[in-house]
Amino acid sequence: xxxxxxxxxxxxxxxxxxxxxxxxxxxxxxxxxxxxxxxxxxxxxxxxxxxxxxxxxxxxxxxxxxxxxxxxxxxxxxxxxxxxxxxxxxxxxxxxxxxxxxxxxxxxxxxxxxxxxxxxxxxxxxxxxxxxxxxxxxxxxxxxxxxxxxxxxxxxxx
Amino acid sequence: xxxxxxxxxxxxxxxxxxxxxxxxxxxxxxxxxxxxxxxxxxxxxxxxxxxxxxxxxxxxxxxxxxxxxxxxxxxxxxxxxxxxxxxxxxxxxxxxxxxxxxxxxxxxxxxxxxxxxxxxxxxxxxxxxxxxxxxxxxxxxxxxxxxxxxxxxxxxxxxxxxxxxxxxxxxxxxxxxxxxxxxxxxxxxxxxxxxxxxxxxxxxxxxxxxxxxxxxxxxxxxxxxxxxxxxxxxxxxxxxxxxxxxxxxxxxxxxxxxxxxxxxxxxxxxxxxxxxxxxxxxxxxxxxxxxxxxxxxxxxxxxxxxxxxxxxxxxxxxxxxxxxxxxxxxxxxxxxxxxxxxxxxxxxxxxxxxxxxxxxxxxxxxxxxxxxxxxxxxxxxxxxxxxxxxxxxxxxxxxxxxxxxxxxxxxxxxxx
Numbered sequence: 001x002x003x004x005x006x007x008x009x010x011x012x013x014x015x016x017x018x019x020x021x022x023x024x025x026x027x028x029x030x031x032x033x034x035x036x037x038x039x040x041x042x043x044x045x046x047x048x049x050x051x052x053x054x055x056x057x058x059x060x061x062x063x064x065x066x067x068x069x070x071x072x073x074x075x076x077x078x079x080x081x082x083x084x085x086x087x088x089x090x091x092x093x094x095x096x097x098x099x100x101x102x103x104x105x106x107x108x109x110x111x112x113x114x115x116x117x118x119x120x121x122x123x124x125x126x127x128x129x130x131x132x133x134x135x136x137x138x139x140x141x142x143x144x145x146x147x148x149x150x151x152x153x154x155x156x157x158x
Numbered sequence: 159x160x161x162x163x164x165x166x167x168x169x170x171x172x173x174x175x176x177x178x179x180x181x182x183x184x185x186x187x188x189x190x191x192x193x194x195x196x197x198x199x200x201x202x203x204x205x206x207x208x209x210x211x212x213x214x215x216x217x218x219x220x221x222x223x224x225x226x227x228x229x230x231x232x233x234x235x236x237x238x239x240x241x242x243x244x245x246x247x248x249x250x251x252x253x254x255x256x257x258x259x260x261x262x263x264x265x266x267x268x269x270x271x272x273x274x275x276x277x278x279x280x281x282x283x284x285x286x287x288x289x290x291x292x293x294x295x296x297x298x299x300x301x302x303x304x305x306x307x308x309x310x311x312x313x314x315x316x317x318x319x320x321x322x323x324x325x326x327x328x329x330x331x332x333x334x335x336x337x338x339x340x341x342x343x344x345x346x347x348x349x350x351x352x353x354x355x356x357x358x359x360x361x362x363x364x365x366x367x368x369x370x371x372x373x374x375x376x377x378x379x380x381x382x383x384x385x386x387x388x389x390x391x392x393x394x395x396x397x398x399x400x401x402x403x404x405x406x407x408x409x410x411x412x413x414x415x416x417x418x419x420x421x422x423x424x425x426x427x428x429x430x431x432x433x434x435x436x437x438x439x440x441x442x443x444x445x446x447x448x449x450x451x452x453x454x455x456x457x458x459x460x461x462x463x464x465x466x467x468x469x470x471x472x473x474x475x476x477x478x479x480x481x482x483x484x485x486x487x488x489x490x491x492x493x494x495x496x497x498x499x500x501x502x503x504x505x506x507x508x509x510x511x512x513x514x515x516x517x518x519x520x521x522x523x524x525x526x527x528x529x530x531x532x533x534x535x536x537x538x539x540x541x542x543x544x545x546x547x548x549x550x551x552x553x554x555x556x557x558x559x560x561x562x563x564x565x566x567x568x569x570x571x572x573x574x
Binding site: 067068070073074090095110145 | 248
């Protein structure tokens with residue numbers, strides 16, 4: 001077995017700066033690379049050896065900007081039809097642009113809410129995904145801050 | 159763009175960091191005055207700009223400003239270090255994307271090296287500022303200069319004058335304006351000039367940074383030694399202080415607390431000290447260090463009138479470096495037993511591990527504690543505790559106004 005202690009990771013400054021800084025990632029887990037793990041000369045080689053792959057990591061799958069990602073717990077039923085139930089954990093990425101149609105964590109006049117963001121002809125509204133709830137129109141005089149974009153919801157059955 | 163051969167440093171400093179952390183998770187506080195209290199809700203240790211302009215000073219005991227706080231509806235928060243620590247590490251990681259060389263100088267400040275960059279540094283640092291704000295919600299200011307002392311000074315300017323939009327390069331200042339600026343800065347505010355040095359300087363009439371700047375280098379060296387000379391040279395733009403990428407190894411670890419209320423009972427004090435020892439040892443282990451001396455101390459409140467006052471402590475040396483909490487915790491109890499005297503009301507206590515060495519040179523063939531270490535890494539943290547630590551938890555410090563640990567505890571997430 002050989003070991004690669006640190007991998008080289010590319011950090012890209014994503015906002016406007018035109019420079020890219022390269023540096024080793026010291027936190028990288030040491031990665032064991034199997035070399036000649038099955039013996040060559042005798043016996044049956046393990047049929048699994050040809051299919052060695054990385055184990056699946058949910059963090060890698062769900063979190064793309066670690067420093068900008070926060071977990072938030074949902075309450076209320078205004079987003080039921082978007083699959084957000086009371087008590088679910090939302091994965092929120094603060095680094096993503098707040099595009100129309102995204103589910104966002106918004107701050108309206110100092111209060112948090114999770115809704116779907118709509119921007120149309122200069123008007124901004126926050127739509128509930130449950131007919132029993134009213135949409136929130138953002139009028140002049142009220143303040144809207146998009147805190148982050150919801151990228152996934154974790155709903156646990158057990 | 160910087161001149162060739164010229165070094166360039168930036169100091170990135172979070173604006174009112176603790177108050178800003180609180181605001182990320184409670185946007186209603188955006189324009190409210192906020193103060194954050196020290197452990198046990200003793201003193202003011204952080205203020206938002208609004209609280210600063212109300213005249214609340216750093217380090218003021220809470221009870222002294224309580225009336226003002228109620229009168230002006232100032233928001234009070236107990237310090238929430240799990241939250242501040244996590245937010246700090248996020249900020250530092252984003253900053254690290256902007257330079258290959260970074261020094262994390264404190265929980266809310268970081269130096270980076272920009273020497274040799276051929277891009278527009280102002281644009282680069284604006285991008286840094288914007289990215290930290292957008293990714294973490296924390297506002298920062300950036301000061302740049304050819305030395306760390308100058309970068310620190312530049313940061314101050316970036317914070318005070320909004321027209322620089324949070325980024326200021328002090329090397330861009332014409333010489334006469336630079337001198338004018340120094341005239342408005344007290345000598346004690348130069349980075350590296352401590353309170354004692356400032357007193358010495360003031361005695362010979364050096365009151366402002368400009369006085370310091372135009373003073374004779376020989377006098378500065380005589381008065382403040384080689385460190386003072388370095389700061390003097392740094393102010394002139396000769397870099398003497400390099401970026402320290404790896405923080406210097408600690409010489410001692412202290413874990414101490416004011417108790418939530420005065421304690422007299424041996425078992426209660428022992429419970430508190432066991433917990434503090436465990437904390438000290440976990441710091442020791444996280445830095446791969448071992449200790450060869452341990453001190454235990456407890457004392458009564460010296461400011462409380464009409465109660466007997468006592469200050470007890472004992473130190474023990476060890477023949478070989480130890481890093482195992484299974485050995486250090488019984489030692490703490492043993493020392494406490496030797497110094498403890500009944501009949502007093504103890505209000506503060508702690509342990510100090512001294513003479514720290516690297517634990518690598520230890521050759522303990524019969525090392526125990528493997529399982530214990532693994533258990534401690536359990537996501538729920540304090541799963542395994544020592545029996546002597548169990549009790550009524552009365553000693554735990556007061557933290558009446560603490561916000562949730564939004565980023566480090568599943569049970570305390572932000573609710574939306």
